[in-house]
Amino acid sequence: MTDPIFILFIGVLIVVGGIIGLKLHPFLALLLGAFVVALMTPASAIEQFALARGSAPAAALALSKKSIGERIATEFGSTTGKIGILIAMASIIGKSMLESGAAERIVRSLLNVTGISRAPLSFLFGSFFLGIPVFFDTVFYLMVPLAKAMTLRLGKNYLLLVLCITAGAAMANSLVPPTPGPLFLISEMQIPIGMMMVGGTLVGLVTVAAGYPFAVWANRKWPVPLRDSIDARLEDIQNLNARQDQDLPSLWFSLLPILIPLVFISADASLDSFFDSGSLAAQPVFTQKSVGFIRFLGEKNIALILGAMAALLLLVLQKKGDREAVSTSMQAALMSAGIIILITAAGGAFGGMLQQTGISERIAELTQGYQMALIPLAFLITAVVRTAQGSATVAMITASGILSGMSNIGHLEYHQLYLGLAIACGSKLIPWMNDSGFWIVCKMSNLTEQEALKTFSPLLTIMGIVGLIVIVIAASLFPLV
Template sequence: MSDPILILLVGVVIVVGGIIGFKLHPFLALLLAALAVALLTPTELVEQYFLSKGTAPIEAYKLAHKSIGERIGTEFGNTCAKIGILIAMAAIIGKAMLDSGAAEKIIRAMVKITGEKNAPVGFILSSFFLTIPVFVDTVIFLMMPLAKAMGMRLGKNYLLLALSVIAGAVMANSYVPPSPGPLFLVSALNVPIGLMMLCGSLLGLCTITVGYLIAIFLNKKMPIPLRDSSDARLEDIKAIAEKDDSELPSLGWSLLPAVFPLVTICIRSAFDAFHKSDKPLTDFSILNKTLDAILFFGDKNIALLMGAIFALLVLSNQKKTTKDKLTAFVQTALMSGGGIILITAAGGAFGGMLQQSGISTRIADLTKDYQMALIPLAFFITAVVRTAQGSATVALITASGILAGMAQNANLGFHPVYLCLAIGSGAKLIPWMNDAGFWIMCKTSNLTEKEALKTIAPMQSLMGLAGVILTMIAAWLFPMI
């Protein structure tokens, strides 16, 4: 059984059957699926995978002949390296903001602007624009505690609030540079970054409108209550919601743990996107040193660490807590974050084993001679690869690699920016257990796996479908050639 498609199906059966059928913990189910995929994948395919990534032949041979356990451990560790510190620090920030009353203070300020009825609109727009310069998971980590606080305040519509946060974040991540995926696409398909930012923002606002309507429907069809969790107990949130304004921290201090990481990451992202030379930005030494300091704190791991420190300072000042209690508080927060890290990393290991099976190349071979219009073809390839192996980035790279040559065709009939948008739309289909992001959204929102598959997955998929349909209409009406 060396066909990557069959290997994929085996992995799907183990994950879905293990979690839903046998009630296995997701961490175990994902690792078992990763093990099965690795066992079924011939060494030759693994070696071809590493060669396709530009690895030297000798090194590719060594990597392919590592033990299966070591390869799974490597992919597990790679995922931890990307999200481990982020999740741990975000767990501290989220719990500290809830317990100190900072989240409640922000919620009250937002309600004054939007009104309680339009609070979900505020959430979806905030998450969309924040995710343009900031890592999507970071925005979800920082905003989900606010959704919980607002859900307690309203006493209803928690699912709508949680889905609003997710909808805004995932669509900005697909369409608008300097988010990593769109930034890669504009380079691969030779599209001006300014044009992609404009078109991506317009399409993103349209698709999150669709997502918001879907979220309203899902919230009415299967209202999911705000649940107890180790990092956010309902009685604690309720007690804070009943406090007087004078008992809460000031708005400035409440915003600091979230705003500091967001602002510094934004500045660093903008600098990395637009300043390509090694020359200093200005002729003034003091300004350059100040910018260097901001860029240092703009590293996402350091930014979240500082956010966690600020959140703990606010909590300590508000509750006048002792050092021992603060240590116990951090321990509780890290226990919650640790579970998310393990599940997410296991999902990364499963996705990594699928990638090493050659699933992306197999799908590329199946679709390269398929005669259809380029926009739906770009969407189809990306969607299939994303669904098969879980990584939106791999899906983007695969689709752009297949379509890059055609994108430069003088007889294309429309601007290549529309291919970028179609690829970005395809990267939203279909999030499930092989996607590390699925587990982050699932666990931070306290949804069960079944609930996430019934809500997050269809909402994202329908937004992606809406995106490609709108892209085709725009390419027909405004070809820009």
């Protein structure tokens, strides 16, 4: 009854059964699943979990003695702290870009360059390269308004555009530094950052190219219409679509809400390649202050706030100072963001309670004695941990911690880069309802849970498996040792 695998099974049954079978609101189903998982987890498992994460013995004991409500609230609040401001600001950016006509201006300009037939490919590879310096969720928030405007322009292919965005951004997020998962990998596995960036980019481009045919097929088999939402009514988008070019904002102004966070976040990430705390202290005062200023603006919450301010200014100018219209738009955007934040945070709480059962350590025990090649083993461990507890980053950290300690890792016949890439690809399997990213995709794009499980989840799974195949072949042909 206290085995983490059994607890995981019960948690999955409650969440999936509650949402699909009982038609519970996802927020309620996830909280109920978190409560039952927390109730079934013994205090000794919680204490061991905390110790394994580096907590002091006194802190681990204190965590094990916390009430179920406190533990759920802590994980709920932790997830909210990570994504709350981002989602709120992204919702303002999206709503403002749609209402002001900025999204329509970008779509028209994009179509002039790529043509209608290649629009999904531009979304696919554009989201991949945006996803290298910017987190998956931020890329998705920024590009969904463009997908909605593009769909009205094309009259079809909404699901294809959404899947292209998720495919590109998700693979870059796990394969290419400086996102947290790959950064941890390169430090734990002693992989040069430049090698990881090149290898991750090459594998990522192959995987997104392999995922594209599935996205096209899924779009034909299960076409998803562009639906009304609180923050983006179809009637409003259609009215914007009918505007003349001269009534839309300029292209440079339309791009500002996206470019501001992108440039600042990218600049902050690039500084890590040039300065560490020791080398920065030796620099002139002007350089130190400049770096500090860039780091301040490049913090993701600040960068998104600045992007939202630019989007809001754009909306005010386009609405000719109509305060009531602007206020109504912002209320709709924040109401939509509030629902997304609640569901995403509940998903984080559910995943956090699963982690406290010791599911990662249990999986490590089950896979420890497998006599199989290290690359597929790395992929398998990461995939199982990801599917069990929802976080791709946690899965990557868990798998790298297991594999970096193996005695034969220094005697590989190929560079450990390939192990790192296998771990990154394994973290794509299988996104479902315990993953906050699953809910972000569902709620920001207005897909139902069933539609996401049929399309988004298989898409990432296919790309992860293709990545494994490519890595095994590359390790055989180009061992790099």
